[in-house]
Amino acid sequence: MTAPPDHAKDLASIFHKLFGGDPRTLAILAASYIETHLVELIVRRLPGIDAEIRKRLFDPIRGSVSTFGAKIDLARALNVLTDRGRSSALLVAKVRNSFAHNLRLSSFDHAEVAKYIDKMEYHRAIQMTPDGSHDIDNKNMTREEVFSYLVRQFCLDISFSLGGGNWAVSDLEDIEPKLRPRPSPSPTPTPTTAPEGFLYR
Template identity: 30%
Template sequence: MDYFDVLHKEFENESDRAAVILAASIADELLRSTLSARLVAVAGATDDLFDGANAPIGTFSARIELAFRIGLISSKFARDMHLIRRIRNEFAHNIQGCSFEDARVKSRVEELSNSHTMLMDAKGNKKKVSTRNQFLEAVSWMIWHLKELVTEIEAIHQESCEWGYQAPEPKKKAASATPKKQQAKSASKA
């Protein structure tokens, strides 16, 4: 499946703001799924690491950092995920018409686009596409990578109890002394 085509079709009728926020949300959710697949599973429907106001990895930024620190993603991938997060924040927090033509957004998208080779032709030249399509191309291959990573990742298995929690083995009763040894003990006492 070509995620660029899927995203392009999904977002072609959306505003720039909606396209960015939704694409970043998909990437964030896949990053959460990747981390969940790696960590020891929890029994309940909610996970205190991810869910709730004070969840330690409840934010996109924290998930990016943890995924990098435990070796799930490279430093370049983490940096680019942070760029996507910052672009999302520009669109989410600017009340007035933020667009891909905004200088700060355009600069971040160019930085994001220049860090990968997905828009290179066979001769190594960068294809000329709109800033919006540069963003969608970058997000699409990163989403594809995270989707694949979720299916390939090995979960950490829960450790069995440490030795301090184990009940001590019962002591074996010493074998009773043989009659000759008992006689020798009696003789020495006399």
């Protein structure tokens, strides 16, 4: 059997931290995954790039595109990220930075983190939940769930764009039955327009 690509292995480690894990670990891992593999998607849009140019651009200390924010902006300029993808990635980065720089934070409900999660536009996407129902907005979700579902979908989009998303899906199928069941709204509304995704295909 063919081994899964590295990005799929990385994604599996994040999936195991979703829903009920340590918030700091999840925030840092999720941001790291998005930042690391966003670079791979950017590089695919730069046909003339070589190893030397890549280092000059993305070197973590001296690179001209060394920060997460700069990578996000470049990804949007190259039409790797949609507007929703850019705004969501910036919010994930801010959540990560909050946990990384304040050791007293231990919850997504802390005011310093909650202000970013409350701006996340997960409510624009209709998401199938483990019990077969649909969540259509953030109103009945905890902040941990909003962050976890958004991160899950964002990372899945990246994995599929890089190839090998089937590995991520098979891993997710093993994890999702453990998630907390949610009540099914009745009737289930039908969206009039498709929600904007995180990435351009």
